Amino acid sequence: MSQQQPEKPEEAIKYGDVFPVHGEVAEKLVAPKDAAMMQMAESSMLGRTQKGFAAAVMESAAMQNENAGFVGHEDINAEAGVSIKETVLPGKRIITESVGDEVVGQYSQVAPLSSGPYSSQQSDSTGAITIGEALEAAVLTAGKKPVEWSDAAAIQAAEVRATGRTSIMPGGVAAAAQSAATHNARATREEDKTKLGDILSNATSKLPSDKPATRRDAEGVTGAEMRNDPYLTPYPAGVAASVAAAARLNQSQK
Numbered sequence: 001m002s003q004q005q006p007e008k009p010e011e012a013i014k015y016g017d018v019f020p021v022h023g024e025v026a027e028k029l030v031a032p033k034d035a036a037m038m039q040m041a042e043s044s045m046l047g048r049t050q051k052g053f054a055a056a057v058m059e060s061a062a063m064q065n066e067n068a069g070f071v072g073h074e075d076i077n078a079e080a081g082v083s084i085k086e087t088v089l090p091g092k093r094i095i096t097e098s099v100g101d102e103v104v105g106q107y108s109q110v111a112p113l114s115s116g117p118y119s120s121q122q123s124d125s126t127g128a129i130t131i132g133e134a135l136e137a138a139v140l141t142a143g144k145k146p147v148e149w150s151d152a153a154a155i156q157a158a159e160v161r162a163t164g165r166t167s168i169m170p171g172g173v174a175a176a177a178q179s180a181a182t183h184n185a186r187a188t189r190e191e192d193k194t195k196l197g198d199i200l201s202n203a204t205s206k207l208p209s210d211k212p213a214t215r216r217d218a219e220g221v222t223g224a225e226m227r228n229d230p231y232l233t234p235y236p237a238g239v240a241a242s243v244a245a246a247a248r249l250n251q252s253q254k
Contacts, residue, residue: 012070013061019054019104026102030061033076033237036141038097040242041084041249044129044137046095054082054097054105076236081245085252128212131162132204134246135173141237143197147180151196154225154239161217162210173199173206196239213246 016026035058042049049055065071080100087094097105129137135158145151156174160166168174180194187193204210211217222240226232234240 012065021102028077031071031075031077032062034078035059035062037082040137040140045084128250129246130210131158131213132207132210134213134243135200135203138239138242139197139200145196146184146193149181150225150229152177152181153228154221157221157224162207173203215247218244218247
């Protein structure tokens with residue numbers, strides 16, 4: 001007797017199926033890069049992703065959509081980005097997560113979390129996400145992408161803004177990115193190419209100084225990435241997108 005094969009979902013999972021949202025967002029399919037961006041946002045503020053929060057829900061839905069062939073692994077449908085905001089009240093804090101302008105979740109916690117690489121006690125005194133942390137967070141969303149000249153340019157722009165130095169530092173993250181882009185341009189096999197994850201996984205340790213990401217920083221990094229891309233388009237959920245997401249999250253805390 002043959003085992004019955006699991007059936008694929010008859011319909012793709014939309015945001016409106018898993019969150020109380022309306023309008024355009026509700027009709028969009030939950031995509032893998034959307035989930036990765038929310039994972040980055042939660043990790044940035046809370047130190048790690050949280051069970052039952054938006055990132056976990058989005059990851060599950062995106063995985064089902066990808067396995068069923070409704071979306072690709074590199075797809076991103078949350079073009080307006082994601083955000084997470086903290087409201088501190090006596091004895092508790094309220095965490096609000098959004099996709100675009102639509103709130104997808106609101107959660108109450110008795111006390112702030114103090115663990116993790118992005119916690120308020122270990123990060124900048126304001127709790128803001130630094131440029132170095134944004135570079136490391138890009139590993140979540142684009143870590144398997146081979147380093148190209150546009151990536152190297154974006155990383156160099158990020159390093160300049162983080163450190164205030166106008167020249168590339170020997171042994172720094174920008175120097176490593178340029179070396180990787182040069183190597184990849186000559187490599188003939190995809191498996192031989194250096195990936196963004198190889199360069200950015202320890203970005204903060206390669207920066208002698210760092211600063212919270214701002215909108216102006218994001219614009220500078222995005223401009224550098226676009227100018228060095230053959231199609232003048234930044235990579236979805238890449239280096240520039242990660243710095244922009246960090247800047248948006250920082251702005252939402254003000």
